[in-house]
Amino acid sequence: MDIYLLEAIINGLLLGGVLALLALGLNLIFGVIDVVWIAYADIVMCGMYVIYFLYAQYGVPLPLACLIAIAAMAAFGVMVHLLIIAPVLNSPPLNQLLATGGLLFFLQSFATLLFGTEFRNIGVRLPILEIATIYVIFARLIAFGLGLVGAVALYFFLKRTYIGTAIRAIAQDRDIVGLMGVDQRRIYLVTSAIGGALAGLAACLLAMQYDVHPFIGNTFGPVIFMICVLGGLGNMIGGFIASFIISQIIAIGGYYSNSELSYVLAFTLFIVLMFVRPRGLFAR
Amino acid sequence: MLSLAAVSAGYGSCQALFGVSLEVPQGEAVGVIGPNGAGKTTLMRVISGLLPLRDGAMTLEGRPVGGLPAHRMVEQGIAHVPENRRLFPRLSVEDNLRIGAFIPQARQRFAEQVERIYTLFPRLKDRREQLAGTLSGGEQQMCAIGRALMSGPKLLLMDEPSAGLAPLVVAQVFELVQRIRAEGLTVLIVEQNVQQVLEVVDRAYLLEVGAIKLAGTAAELRNNDFIRKSYMGL
Numbered sequence A: 001m002d003i004y005l006l007e008a009i010i011n012g013l014l015l016g017g018v019l020a021l022l023a024l025g026l027n028l029i030f031g032v033i034d035v036v037w038i039a040y041a042d043i044v045m046c047g048m049y050v051i052y053f054l055y056a057q058y059g060v061p062l063p064l065a066c067l068i069a070i071a072a073m074a075a076f077g078v079m080v081h082l083l084i085i086a087p088v089l090n091s092p093p094l095n096q097l098l099a100t101g102g103l104l105f106f107l108q109s110f111a112t113l114l115f116g117t118e119f120r121n122i123g124v125r126l127p128i129l130e131i132a133t134i135y136v137i138f139a140r141l142i143a144f145g146l147g148l149v150g151a152v153a154l155y156f157f158l159k160r161t162y163i164g165t166a167i168r169a170i171a172q173d174r175d176i177v178g179l180m181g182v183d184q185r186r187i188y189l190v191t192s193a194i195g196g197a198l199a200g201l202a203a204c205l206l207a208m209q210y211d212v213h214p215f216i217g218n219t220f221g222p223v224i225f226m227i228c229v230l231g232g233l234g235n236m237i238g239g240f241i242a243s244f245i246i247s248q249i250i251a252i253g254g255y256y257s258n259s260e261l262s263y264v265l266a267f268t269l270f271i272v273l274m275f276v277r278p279r280g281l282f283a284r
Numbered sequence B: 001m002l003s004l005a006a007v008s009a010g011y012g013s014c015q016a017l018f019g020v021s022l023e024v025p026q027g028e029a030v031g032v033i034g035p036n037g038a039g040k041t042t043l044m045r046v047i048s049g050l051l052p053l054r055d056g057a058m059t060l061e062g063r064p065v066g067g068l069p070a071h072r073m074v075e076q077g078i079a080h081v082p083e084n085r086r087l088f089p090r091l092s093v094e095d096n097l098r099i100g101a102f103i104p105q106a107r108q109r110f111a112e113q114v115e116r117i118y119t120l121f122p123r124l125k126d127r128r129e130q131l132a133g134t135l136s137g138g139e140q141q142m143c144a145i146g147r148a149l150m151s152g153p154k155l156l157l158m159d160e161p162s163a164g165l166a167p168l169v170v171a172q173v174f175e176l177v178q179r180i181r182a183e184g185l186t187v188l189i190v191e192q193n194v195q196q197v198l199e200v201v202d203r204a205y206l207l208e209v210g211a212i213k214l215a216g217t218a219a220e221l222r223n224n225d226f227i228r229k230s231y232m233g234l
Helices: A003-033 A040-057 A062-088 A093-115 A138-160 A162-172 A184-207 A216-231 A236-256 A259-276 B040-047 B070-076 B093-100 B110-120 B122-126 B137-149 B167-182 B194-200 B218-222 B225-231
Strands: A128-131 A134-137 B002-011 B014-024 B029-033 B055-060 B078-081 B155-159 B186-191 B203-208 B211-217
Touching (some): A003 A162, A093 A216, A162 A184, B002 B040, B014 B040, B014 B211, B078 B137, B110 B137, B167 B186, B211 B218
Parallel strands (some): B029 B203
């Protein structure tokens, strides 16, 4: 096989790890709360700014800066739920979309106002590894590894704890979980915190590879939504697998043409697949 | 144990219960019978806190509990087996039982309780890893009852436990009600299967169009001409 194609496939796989993390967060929130956080990628943007300022400006050690960013985004997720989602919880879906869509514009504009439109890099220079004549971007390798750790941790949390079982139950039948002694509002807050924390973790992994600017959310937000819909909205395993399908299409498409065209290819394929399986590839 | 005084409730502009009063004494099994749409399920939903009461009072062991949300009612000792069982279909049998033991006082006793449920329903033990949605109707009803018992309730509410089940399984469910009672649990059961429910309860109420029309011991209702004609087809 062509060595460059193999390289593209490996880098696609590594990119898929971070996308999978975000798809998990979005699907978790949709499955449990039944609301789509349109501004999810922009919460990642906020997390990246937190890391940038802590690490690059104030010299906080990177691992600590990352932990703070994760905690801050978890708290931010709770705030998003309390201030924006909770008041429109029983409104029509369109109103909910407009509310979280409004948050997207608010965050982007607010970030522009505060930080300007310049691209900022946290200045971590990680090497490009050469493994058996294949070049692998080290930052992507770390991102992939930590992304998988995050996904596995989430899996065990959902499978092994009472709160996790309640989260899975509420996604299946929200009307009767109260009869189990489960306080829905508390589960919503925990879910929002986990969703925020996953965005924070993704922010850590992306800050090592990309410059942060107020509109960085636009570069991967649409891809995450495409992944979630492709995998079946609310289906966490479906979204996880779809992340790797989409990232491979982007990576291999980029190898044969260029990276702009590979996104066109990915979205075209997505539209075709939606005709074939309108409820997603892994719809139940 | 449970006492309702002139309770009214409804959905939006539609009132479903009009001043319902009833008593469920400690250790007894009480039935509520009545036609479709009489408000039986609404009554259960009010008692378990899924639906707020609009008027009237509700006390449990003398404590006022009217207006508490459902998750607080579970802590007070009320467990509700909902209409159509409502298991979590994509959770395993054991996870369904686990979620039944969500409240802190039940979590500590999970291992002991789950063994008790498995002794009561050996079939569930064989299928503990199976998804609840793949169980047969009878097994699902057993699982739903087991899930409710996991919280360690004092009062068990059962909404149409015989609905959609084969006659043989219905008999098993009613036999189970008697066994649960023998363990000292108080039971309030809503049923359309009038003949069979009057065999297992001590007392019963007839609910029609959201109001109590008749009340008495099971034997009195069994021999009541109106009940025999309208509900037993005799």
